[in-house]
Amino acid sequence: MARISAEQRKKIHETLLNKSKELFIQYGFSKTSIDDIVNACGIAKGSFYSYYPSKEELFYAVLRREEEIKNKIISEVMSESLPPKELLMRFFEISFKAIEENEFLQNLYQRGEYEKIVKRLPKELIDEHAKEDLESSLEFVKFLQEKGVTEEDPEIVIGLFRMIMLLPLHRQEIGEQTFLKTMKKMIESLSNDLTQHK
Template sequence: MAKFTEREKEQIRQCLLTKGKELFTQYGLTKTSIDDLVQACGIAKGSFYKFFSSKEELFYIILQNQEEITNQLIGGHLRENLPPKELISSFLHTAFKLADENPLLQQFFQEGESERILRKLPKRLIKDFAQDHTKKGIAFVQALIQRGVLRKQDPEVINAVFHAIMLLRLHKEELGKDLFPRVMNLIIDYIAEGLTKTD
């Protein structure tokens, strides 16, 4: 197996992330092989495992690294000057819209796919990303509380509520494509009302 300098390692890692995103977007995770990935970067198949334990790990890291999605969602809503209920409703609706428009997130949310991907990942990786996203989410909630958008309550709980709502996306097929938007509109309306109403 070839030995790489630190610079070469970084270049190869970036190539796998870039080409991986392109291939996963075009062909999907299932139809993209490790052979496709290493061929795109001009490395031997065995060298792939110096960087990632599986194509699922590469896919997950690419998915998690799309910071522009999180930044667009959080940053945009921190700049919004809407009434509290409308702001929370807009935030949740936008989160669902971004998930529906992102081809990698669409793959992740396909029936059974998220569980299959997560089973193949190192536990520490899932834990590290979860902690990072939780920190960002809590900071967002704290900012909304300070602005008076949300009532004073435990930011960790509110962030978990937002996360739980997004997990409902995994059940879109079960509820049916026609019924799901109506169900989510009602849930979002109730959640926005409950989180922002004053005593």
């Protein structure tokens, strides 16, 4: 059997990520099998394991790729020339919209599968992700502090950002009619509080 080229391998990997994402959105992690994934990709089951040792690690790769939107948002906000409060509100608004439009992240949290998947992942993957997430978040908070946005402890600021980012995933629980008004009010209040230095 002829060996596949690096280009072909890259193409298969991209198909694997795209097709599995579609299946995870449609059926959820638990109801999507490795057989479903390889059939959708048109590859042998053995080929799957040459890319990922488990369905959990494939899911994690899809998740990491979806979470790259965070770094794009940070880059976009850092390139803007706005007063402190407007800069912060812009960050929240862009982030809010990105999460609202991301079907994969919406389904992941609404189905309550995240914790279950994370428990099955190797500890080093989780630790690496946490470290990278903290580093990029700290870099952004430092940028905000240099712009005069906040004097708060960076850990508190990062915690507040995470809290706001998770709210769109609980839209139905909060209530469709009041959600947008509540979200707008929270973003405005938080932006005011973080830009009012003592």
